Amino acid sequence: MQQDRDAYVRQAAANALGQGGRRSDDAALSALVQRSAADPDAGVRRVVSGAIGQVAARGSPVALSALLARLEDKDGGVRRSALKALEKVADKDDEQVMSSLFSRTTDVEAFVRHTAVETLSKLTEEGNDEVVLRLLELLEVDRDARVRWSAADGLGRLAARGDSRVLSALLARLDDESDSVRRAAAISLGKVTFAPLQELELQEQLRQERHIAELEHSTRSEVQALQTAIRKMREAHAEEVQQLKRRIAGLEEQHQLDVSTRDTHIQRCEADLEKQGRVCRVDEFMPCASVVTRFLGTLPGLASPGNYGTEIVAPVWALRCVRSMPSGFGAGGRRGGAASAKAEDASPTGSPGKDKRDLLELFELFEQLSTGKVTPLELTENKPLDVYIHKGEDDAYGLYCCSRHRLLALLMRQACCRNECITVRCILRSKDDCGYWGWHWNNFYDGGDGLNVQPSPSHALRGSQSASGAILSPRSLTARPSSPLALAF
Known part of the structure; x- marks a missing residue:
């Protein structure tokens, strides 16, 4: 130690x-x-x-x-x-x-x-x-x-x-x-309040009986003095009882208010349950949703340090992206500097020719997956996807992937075969170590939920310019007719 x-x-x-x-x-x-x-x-x-x-x-x-x-x-x-x-x-x-x-x-x-x-x-x-x-x-x-x-x-x-x-x-x-x-x-x-009212009344009754037994052997003057004392005690007791009744009335009013608030909350929960009932039908149009849900339920157990470096098989639907913008762009679309050279899919976005090659490589990889030349498990056999388990601001665990290029191709393929649950090999990495993987997470994670992946600013710019015929049209990227999916990237 x-x-x-x-x-x-x-x-x-x-x-x-x-x-x-x-x-x-x-x-x-x-x-x-x-x-x-x-x-x-x-x-x-x-x-x-x-x-x-x-x-x-x-x-x-x-x-x-x-x-x-x-x-x-x-x-x-x-x-x-x-x-x-x-x-x-x-x-x-x-x-x-x-x-x-x-x-x-x-x-x-x-x-x-x-x-x-x-x-x-x-x-x-x-x-x-x-x-x-x-x-x-x-x-x-x-x-x-x-x-x-x-x-x-x-x-x-x-x-x-x-x-x-x-x-x-x-x-x-x-x-x-x-x-x-x-x-x-x-x-x-x-x-911390006084004894209950019934207990006070019982104590008072016992006290009076003892007093009466003692007064039987006392003189008349002593009896009168004791009666006076008893009357004062009763008056004080009656005042205490009134105070307690007022406090109890206030507590009952607060209790009624709490009950009303609870009923309102119950109604809200019932409405939420009704919405959840509609969500349960998601399996009708996404058959593998239950498989993905069960896998996500295992993430808290996989988040322990002892599992770092372990290879797992994960559904593609469960993967999130470490950053929503391409490598090299931080908040506001600014280039991240030397850090971008470490990522698998890092490429300078200032060169139109390089952007075109990246996009063509992405669709070439998608075509290989679609035609069966390579399967998702074969694609990740020699070089599994590097992933992190992270708990977001919504208290939900997610599997964040830093291999952006392959992740995009796999998501495109999964979107084209919703009735099939595509799985890939991944290696769990640590966010907190002092080596490369901890540095990679701290430099590339953008704080988002990882569910949205945006094209590079230069892609978006050229897309808008190509619409007016100034620089590039979607047909110049491939010999086949352009598809809505191609325009999305």
């Missing part, structure tokens, strides 16, 4: 120590503590912090010192991992730990603040006023819904029953914009 240069190997070693080591294993703890501060890779430090929480005994000074140091790590994931480990190692109400947890509740990362509040509420004894005040502040001012949720949940565990500050804050959060925050506030209210 200390000497291997590969960060993934060091992560696996630290994870094995955490899972295989016993609680209070000093040797494993010593190795992990040393690596937690020395390793330059943030991923390794995150795994090491979690492993310390698995092997260290509760209250271990060595583990506490290492984890508290990791709370100042520049990586938010390391800080969060250290917080979760402190929950297993630190004793309740440890002053040093509590001070560090308080500072992390103001962390710049929302997920770190959320974890800090959860850990703080679990390492604090009930009734700690300082912690309750901090949770009230976070519940009111923090902009992240997860932090407000954890603060509301912690108040339900730590606040004293009947605390007016906590009751007011939780009642205000019943109008929060987040469903989870409103739900946590309602649950916590049930924990």
Whole structure:
């Protein structure tokens, strides 16, 4: 773990120590503590912090010192991992730990603040006023819904029953914009409010019976004094009951509003289901859609580092393009410089003759696929397509191909035989390594979803000029009559 240069190997070693080591294993703890501060890779430090929480005994000074140091790590994931480990190692109400947890509740990362509040509420004894005040502040001012949720949940565990500050804050959060925050506030209210009305009435009845038994042996003056006290208690009780009824009425009104919002959401979901029912008929005009869908479902499992360099067989319909514009064009159509020379299909687009040759080569490859001179699997047998697995902004995994020239020909062939599921050989590449493939992804991926492939600007320009007869007509690209597909490229 200390000497291997590969960060993934060091992560696996630290994870094995955490899972295989016993609680209070000093040797494993010593190795992990040393690596937690020395390793330059943030991923390794995150795994090491979690492993310390698995092997260290509760209250271990060595583990506490290492984890508290990791709370100042520049990586938010390391800080969060250290917080979760402190929950297993630190004793309740440890002053040093509590001070560090308080500072992390103001962390710049929302997920770190959320974890800090959860850990703080679990390492604090009930009734700690300082912690309750901090949770009230976070519940009111923090902009992240997860932090407000954890603060509301912690108040339900730590606040004293009947605390007016906590009751007011939780009642205000019943109008929060987040469903989870409103739900946590309602649950916590049930924990910190006074006892239910029936319980209060039963307690009052028992109290009166005891008082009556005592008054039977008292003088008349003492009886009158006790009756006066009982009357005042009843009046106070009646006032409390009225307050609770008003609060219950407010909660019922909010509940009705929530039910109305839920019904509206249900109607919207039913409409979406109806649309999905129409989508289910896609197999009628695209028979291989189910095969492609099942393959896409396997992408999350293939995204692990252990699969990089592995050859797979993928449907052509599942492939996306790393960039929508041709190699050498970045945002706004500008040439990318020396990076373009590395791509398989890179070619300068400033030369009309070169563009014509590229287009003719594309259609020649398409013709070979269409006539059966070469099959898609034979085309990719000696040189499989280089692909990356990437999770886009829509949280959907996609298989992004950087072999643009062959991908276009394969897509054209697939479009001409929709009843057949064409498959090709691909090799999974890593986006995060420090070698060529990581460099290639960072320089060529344009941030899109990879579903649209645009022609080069020079192609589009010549197409418009050829329409007026100025430079080039589609018939000059091939001896056969031009087709709509040819015009598209």
